[in-house]
Amino acid sequence: MRRVAVVGVGMTKFGVLADKSLREMAFEAFKEALEDANLAPKDIESVYTAINADHFSSQVSPGASVMEYLGLNPKPNIRIEAACASSSAAIRLAWLDVASGLHDIALALGVEKMNEAGRTTAEIIQFMGTGGDITWENHYGPTFPGFYAIFAINHMHKYGTTKEQLAMVAVKNHYYGAMNPKAHFQREITLEQALKSPMISYPLQLYDCCPISDGAACAILASEDVAKKISDTPIWITGLGLGTSSVALHNREDYATIPGTVEAAKQAYKMARVEPRDVDVACVHDCFTIAEIMAYEDLGFCKKGEGGKLIEEKQTYIGGKIPVNVDGGLKAKGHPTGATGAAMTYEIVKQLRGEAGKRQVPNAEIGLTHNVGAHGTYVCVHIYRR
Amino acid sequence: MRRVAVVGVGMTKFGVLADKSLREMAFEAFKEALEDANLAPKDIESVYTAINADHFSSQVSPGASVMEYLGLNPKPNIRIEAACASSSAAIRLAWLDVASGLHDIALALGVEKMNEAGRTTAEIIQFMGTGGDITWENHYGPTFPGFYAIFAINHMHKYGTTKEQLAMVAVKNHYYGAMNPKAHFQREITLEQALKSPMISYPLQLYDCCPISDGAACAILASEDVAKKISDTPIWITGLGLGTSSVALHNREDYATIPGTVEAAKQAYKMARVEPRDVDVACVHDCFTIAEIMAYEDLGFCKKGEGGKLIEEKQTYIGGKIPVNVDGGLKAKGHPTGATGAAMTYEIVKQLRGEAGKRQVPNAEIGLTHNVGAHGTYVCVHIYRR
Amino acid sequence: MAVTQFSFDVRVIVPPHTKLKKFFEELEKGKIMGTKCKKCGKLYFPPQADCNKCLSSDMDWVEIKGTGKLITYTVTHVAPKAYTNIAPYVIGVAQLDEGPKVTAWVRDIKPEEIKVNMKVKLVTEKCEDGITRYILKPEG
Amino acid sequence: MAVTQFSFDVRVIVPPHTKLKKFFEELEKGKIMGTKCKKCGKLYFPPQADCNKCLSSDMDWVEIKGTGKLITYTVTHVAPKAYTNIAPYVIGVAQLDEGPKVTAWVRDIKPEEIKVNMKVKLVTEKCEDGITRYILKPEG
Numbered sequence A, B: 001m002r003r004v005a006v007v008g009v010g011m012t013k014f015g016v017l018a019d020k021s022l023r024e025m026a027f028e029a030f031k032e033a034l035e036d037a038n039l040a041p042k043d044i045e046s047v048y049t050a051i052n053a054d055h056f057s058s059q060v061s062p063g064a065s066v067m068e069y070l071g072l073n074p075k076p077n078i079r080i081e082a083a084c085a086s087s088s089a090a091i092r093l094a095w096l097d098v099a100s101g102l103h104d105i106a107l108a109l110g111v112e113k114m115n116e117a118g119r120t121t122a123e124i125i126q127f128m129g130t131g132g133d134i135t136w137e138n139h140y141g142p143t144f145p146g147f148y149a150i151f152a153i154n155h156m157h158k159y160g161t162t163k164e165q166l167a168m169v170a171v172k173n174h175y176y177g178a179m180n181p182k183a184h185f186q187r188e189i190t191l192e193q194a195l196k197s198p199m200i201s202y203p204l205q206l207y208d209c210c211p212i213s214d215g216a217a218c219a220i221l222a223s224e225d226v227a228k229k230i231s232d233t234p235i236w237i238t239g240l241g242l243g244t245s246s247v248a249l250h251n252r253e254d255y256a257t258i259p260g261t262v263e264a265a266k267q268a269y270k271m272a273r274v275e276p277r278d279v280d281v282a283c284v285h286d287c288f289t290i291a292e293i294m295a296y297e298d299l300g301f302c303k304k305g306e307g308g309k310l311i312e313e314k315q316t317y318i319g320g321k322i323p324v325n326v327d328g329g330l331k332a333k334g335h336p337t338g339a340t341g342a343a344m345t346y347e348i349v350k351q352l353r354g355e356a357g358k359r360q361v362p363n364a365e366i367g368l369t370h371n372v373g374a375h376g377t378y379v380c381v382h383i384y385r386r
Numbered sequence C, D: 001m002a003v004t005q006f007s008f009d010v011r012v013i014v015p016p017h018t019k020l021k022k023f024f025e026e027l028e029k030g031k032i033m034g035t036k037c038k039k040c041g042k043l044y045f046p047p048q049a050d051c052n053k054c055l056s057s058d059m060d061w062v063e064i065k066g067t068g069k070l071i072t073y074t075v076t077h078v079a080p081k082a083y084t085n086i087a088p089y090v091i092g093v094a095q096l097d098e099g100p101k102v103t104a105w106v107r108d109i110k111p112e113e114i115k116v117n118m119k120v121k122l123v124t125e126k127c128e129d130g131i132t133r134y135i136l137k138p139e140g
């Protein structure tokens, strides 16, 4: 198994990008990554295109359409789907491709256009709800905020987690989003604003939820030989974990945890030979505020049930025990589902290179990304080292 | 890079399986493969679930739902999409997973439920048409028979290929389909029947087209050490190729070839260190009869333009130069898109083991599968050796 | 601006096509059925045609009593398009005394009176959209 | 048998949201526009906002003359749902004299009279469904 490094990253601004098509967003991220890696399109040997849902793109088999627009035919390409963890899964596969020795340079690109002209929020919510179990649960009209609200009620009941603690996650992520020029929301919010925002799915309010975003992000991976030749700042992927959980809620054992996260974290830490306390900076999947609190616990940043306390004590701010989502997270940076994992990798690469500007975590050496598909059906944890 | 073998295969009968859900079909194929490999579910370390389109399953992120039903959570799983080549792509990734050393035993499972109650053929055709370029070509009402008809007209014009030669492909594949208890159509047809069948998209008639099928198929791959321990008949995957072509017709150079096939074949032959003439038995992508004729040529079984002659001389029957689609092909065996590639692997594994019964190719040592996504946007070529 | 538009069915299918037909027939009659693996005895509710514990597909139908307690829930205020007219509604997860868990609407109780661990019972109900569902109601 | 059903839009979008808005505006006026990379000179038709040859996104708009010859075609008899009312119709691919190829309906000629290599010209037409398209017509 060869060592593999990230040698280039690129991403669009996230947001409602009404002026850009799926392919144009992908092109923009791809171009930035090539320039970052100092490579040309001809150097890319293999491609993994991550897109969450055909419905969003309207284009069936949308990965092929992106590939064409990048001008990369007839090279290898596969479209990867792991719900909201699609581009982390693509990075995992690009890693396998290079680690195995099949190729030296591989591209993992994620993109999603969730806001398409004429599509209403109620339609998007309905469509996304079909990511829950179609056979037994969909005819109760579930929503994604609802799935996480179900986790939140259980977490609050078991561990005494409060709505204030949930809101504190949003406040932190908006605080950092305000420092990120690529974030969907670049403004701070107060705890009061969050707690006064409209109820979406009790106990989750508007500010507990990430926005519906468009965007693209990508990473170029290279083998050790190539990485050392072309890059002064290769960022090594040293640990990879992939866990899964049931789609149907009734097949879960516990609603205050994401079983896929626990499994993925175990695999990744073991492979990277590190412990949670060794991680200097992390991007975790905060599609909803409760998700970030569960992530703290499931990733081992604190004991189970103490996630609420961790944010209350500001331990996940820069300067705290473990800075989390200092790019704004999904909550403020945005969550164009297919692009989200690659955008986490983008942030961690910038952090480990020391290029994160105002939101730089000092001397970050080991980084972690945690990307959850749907309500835990797919979970990728990657560990990076500079 | 470790050697990797197929140690177990399973598939449902293909056809209109009104009694079975997506998950139930997947379970049936999985169970057969486990029994074939003499393994238990706990032995599977990593899963790649291939499904072509969310629209068919209604379930968004359908791979997660299959994984749950197989009882394999929290193990790794990723849903793979490469249009009609999805499960060949899944096998490629399972190969990478094992070859890299990350896991020893991986499952690649493909499944598709195209016929869902209440869905009309015109709706299915419309939906599938969105696999063509959404931006520039879809508002002309293209269909998949139409894309291949466009290739056929060009091939006929350039090389003198005849409608009779196209029909001969259908006659051959129905001839072998009649010997395959898992085939969608298990009956022979005559050249006259084919030529008198209704026109679908000129020059392609009903018998030039594969049916709309439901079904599942899967393969279990293992590392050399494990394969030799658990199997008396490991079938080695020795060559892998993956090529791509543009989605939009206007970005193609030539309409009498599939550029992705040419590229994938080149990669696979080189990796396996074999020539087209070394192949003893092949499953090629005959979604339409012209596709099989182009495959003969693009895979190097004959010179470019001589595909029509090859079938006319019956060189692709058992006993001929290169037996092709002796399982009935997509034409008679059926084409549940996500499952098609794994079903090709199923056939080649059975052939190389000498377990293909009435349609056994004598002494087959080297086999090839060729699986085309959409109209060539993704093409996988795999080479197998017993 | 040239935009053509068409709709393609995305259905919520409570499977009309599967080996579980009997479940839906009994549901209409007010009975809630699960399946039990003849080989290993595992009880499936909602029912499954196949047992992923022992790989058998030989199942018995068994009636579900449906008593249990609520583990967690949510009150859906912002609903999907097809459900906006009935919002807010409560989706809960209950632990049945018989072993399995179940996801369903919690009805006949005000959202603010719902408590984790409250006793509930699964019953059938022909809902306002004409679909018969199993739902959770408070008990005792 | 409990089946709820709803439709979700699957649209054929001739992009209303992209940097190519001008194309659709000009199309309505009867003009067919392509883009030309200012950096490397590559001509794109249909237009693209980005050049994948040199990675520049700095493009000029250029009018397409649209003369060329038919490379291949098909006559669609069994059509998608939204197009069954106009079947049979001809979809062709033409090589334009200006370089690019184009896919479009071939109209104003009987299907049986169509020949590969025939001269064609790309023109705009407001079609029966109210959508303005570029289509191929026989010439000369």
Ligand SMILES: [Zn+2]
Pocket: C037, C038, C039, C040, C041, C042, C051, C052, C053, C054, C055, C056
């Ligand atoms: Zn059992």
Ligand SMILES: [Zn+2]
Pocket: D037, D038, D039, D040, D041, D042, D051, D052, D053, D054, D055, D056
């Ligand atoms: Zn250029």
